[in-house]
Amino acid sequence: DAGITQSPRHKVTETGTPVTLRCHQTENHRYMYWYRQDPGHGLRLIHYSYGVKDTDKGEVSDGYSVSRSKTEDFLLTLESATSSQTSVYFCAIANQGLASTDTQYFGPGTRLTVL
Amino acid sequence: GQNIDQPTEMTATEGAIVQINCTYQTSGFNGLFWYQQHAGEAPTFLSYNVLDGLEEKGRFSSFLSRSKGYSYLLLKELQMKDSASYLCAVKGNYGQNFVFGPGTRLSVLP
Numbered sequence: 001d002a003g004i005t006q007s008p009r010h011k012v013t014e015t016g017t018p019v020t021l022r023c024h025q026t027e028n029h030r031y032m033y034w035y036r037q038d039p040g041h042g043l044r045l046i047h048y049s050y051g052v053k054d055t056d057k058g059e060v061s062d063g064y065s066v067s068r069s070k071t072e073d074f075l076l077t078l079e080s081a082t083s084s085q086t087s088v089y090f091c092a093i094a095n096q097g098l099a100s101t102d103t104q105y106f107g108p109g110t111r112l113t114v115l
Numbered sequence: 116g117q118n119i120d121q122p123t124e125m126t127a128t129e130g131a132i133v134q135i136n137c138t139y140q141t142s143g144f145n146g147l148f149w150y151q152q153h154a155g156e157a158p159t160f161l162s163y164n165v166l167d168g169l170e171e172k173g174r175f176s177s178f179l180s181r182s183k184g185y186s187y188l189l190l191k192e193l194q195m196k197d198s199a200s201y202l203c204a205v206k207g208n209y210g211q212n213f214v215f216g217p218g219t220r221l222s223v224l225p
Binding site for chain 1: 119148156157158159160163202204213215216217218
């Protein structure tokens with residue numbers, strides 16, 4: 001299994017509070033992703049990173065920001081959490097070399113509830 | 116736009132064969148992936164197709180037709196542990212662009 005951890009694994013917070021989720025990898029993979037998973041929507045990309053300090057927006061980036069100061073860590077921040085951000089958040093990593101066979105490997109997920 | 120469609124739910128019997136279909140319309144294509152996700156767990160990689168045809172991996176096979184924007188995952192000799200959601204994902208031309216379908220929840224009954 002790819003070495004990916006997420007913290008916290010569960011969090012309950014109140015509307016309007018800031019929340020930061022952490023993804024940590026030990027695989028030295030270049031690419032890291034944050035997804036959210038909601039019933040009926042599948043996995044939707046929030047932000048991704050293609051290197052240290054290199055990030056870009058995904059499909060559902062509004063209300064979220066990210067940072068990657070080290071290869072191994074990718075942080076997702078909700079500046080002011082809203083109830084619509086209640087979801088399960090997955091981090092994923094990929095080597096994404098020239099070979100198109102590269103897939104993504106997922107972390108265990110963080111269940112976030114915003115009251 | 117990008118769209119991936121899968122049946123929401125399927126039910127099959129232990130020992131049987133089941134086919135889970137996936138149709139897609141995406142801007143660019145650089146491979147189709149299937150993932151398995153048990154309830155409360157992370158998705159795990161099952162198979163990958165980039166060329167037309169069938170890829171076989173043990174009890175699981177995946178088929179791709181790029182001209183039809185169609186793939187299926189075939190599960191043989193179903194076991195109770197195969198009860199899970201199966202996610203179809205298409206990789207676009209840019210390496211970061213994985214688009215996931217909504218997933219198919221498979222229930223295997225004794």
